[in-house]
Amino acid sequence: MITFLSGGTGTPKLLRGMQKVMDRHEMSVIVNTAEDIWISGNQISPDIDTVMYLFAGILNTDTWWGIRGDTYVTHEETERLGRDEFIAIGDRDRAIHIARGEMLRSGMRLTDATKCLCDRMGIRETVLPMTDTEVTTQIETDSGLLHFQEYWIRSKGRIGIRSVVRRFDEAPSATEEVLESIEGSDTIIIGPSNPITSISPILECSGIKEAIRKRFVIAVSPFIGTEPVSGPAGALMKASGFEPSASGTFTCYEGIPDLFVQDIRDPVEVHNSVRLDTLMTDEEKSIALAEEILKIARSD
Numbered sequence: 001m002i003t004f005l006s007g008g009t010g011t012p013k014l015l016r017g018m019q020k021v022m023d024r025h026e027m028s029v030i031v032n033t034a035e036d037i038w039i040s041g042n043q044i045s046p047d048i049d050t051v052m053y054l055f056a057g058i059l060n061t062d063t064w065w066g067i068r069g070d071t072y073v074t075h076e077e078t079e080r081l082g083r084d085e086f087i088a089i090g091d092r093d094r095a096i097h098i099a100r101g102e103m104l105r106s107g108m109r110l111t112d113a114t115k116c117l118c119d120r121m122g123i124r125e126t127v128l129p130m131t132d133t134e135v136t137t138q139i140e141t142d143s144g145l146l147h148f149q150e151y152w153i154r155s156k157g158r159i160g161i162r163s164v165v166r167r168f169d170e171a172p173s174a175t176e177e178v179l180e181s182i183e184g185s186d187t188i189i190i191g192p193s194n195p196i197t198s199i200s201p202i203l204e205c206s207g208i209k210e211a212i213r214k215r216f217v218i219a220v221s222p223f224i225g226t227e228p229v230s231g232p233a234g235a236l237m238k239a240s241g242f243e244p245s246a247s248g249t250f251t252c253y254e255g256i257p258d259l260f261v262q263d264i265r266d267p268v269e270v271h272n273s274v275r276l277d278t279l280m281t282d283e284e285k286s287i288a289l290a291e292e293i294l295k296i297a298r299s300d
Contacts, residue, residue: 001027002297003028003187003188004030005203006030006047006198007035007199007201008193009064009065010229011191014191014286018294021290021291025124025125029125029128032130033045034137040085052096055118067092070091072088096117103116111132128175131174133168142160161236161238166204172201186215189297190219192221195249195253196242196252213256216259218296219260223249224278229278237249237252246268263275263277263278
């Protein structure tokens with residue numbers, strides 16, 4: 001089995017390829033939940049939803065969020081009634097949020113709610129929230145603290161960042177299911193997601209670093225030069241004291257990766273890294289990268 005650490009859109013693009021080249025029952029994905037947010041009484045878990053929709057075959061891969069062909073009747077009516085839904089929520093997408101919110105309000109763990117949703121959608125892969133503890137990534141700006149979703153969606157990432165803060169009432173710890181997944185895996189793959197807001201929250205969950213250090217770990221850089229392939233990773237890395245590059249990403253991961261993958265175009269040098277084409281601009285390129293990484297994993 002291979003366990004992936006995922007958040008945002010970078011790792012799901014790799015997972016799209018992995019689906020085609022390995023047994024889907026042997027895929028387990030630990031997903032960032034520090035970007036979760038309640039809107040209009042419903043719980044949105046954007047990184048979990050992206051992975052679930054991908055595995056269910058309904059993800060909108062033009063945007064890498066939401067459900068393909070979804071409608072927005074409820075969102076538009078909610079806005080007309082004066083409610084500020086700064087995230088455009090599709091009608092089918094909202095149904096997932098409603099169902100998950102009701103499960104959580106009834107006392108169900110996020111892990112169990114996610115499994116229930118995956119079972120309903122016929123998902124064969126294992127999708128695991130990083131923790132059942134509520135934890136939130138907030139961005140400290142000149143205007144104060146903002147939830148990451150407000151920074152990235154409402155403000156479109158156009159305001160200055162002072163720091164990145166993780167907020168919680170109870171320190172997040174890995175679930176039993178997460179630790180069992182890691183312990184049962186031959187390889188751990190840290191996908192090309194944002195190191196600060198997608199991967200670090202997972203690594204910060206008590207028990208995870210210790211567990212994955214006992215396994216062969218492959219990490220894929222989300223940078224080419226000093227620019228991230230997508231998203232606000234550059235600004236967030238700087239605000240967190242890291243160089244926005246493959247080298248900074250490797251440093252951020254505190255020596256955890258046994259093998260580090262950089263893009264063939266990347267001018268930055270990281271000692272003993274492997275060079276592959278990491279620009280997954282279509283499904284064929286996702287498959288090609290997945291095949292190369294899987295070949296490395298199986299040769300360890």
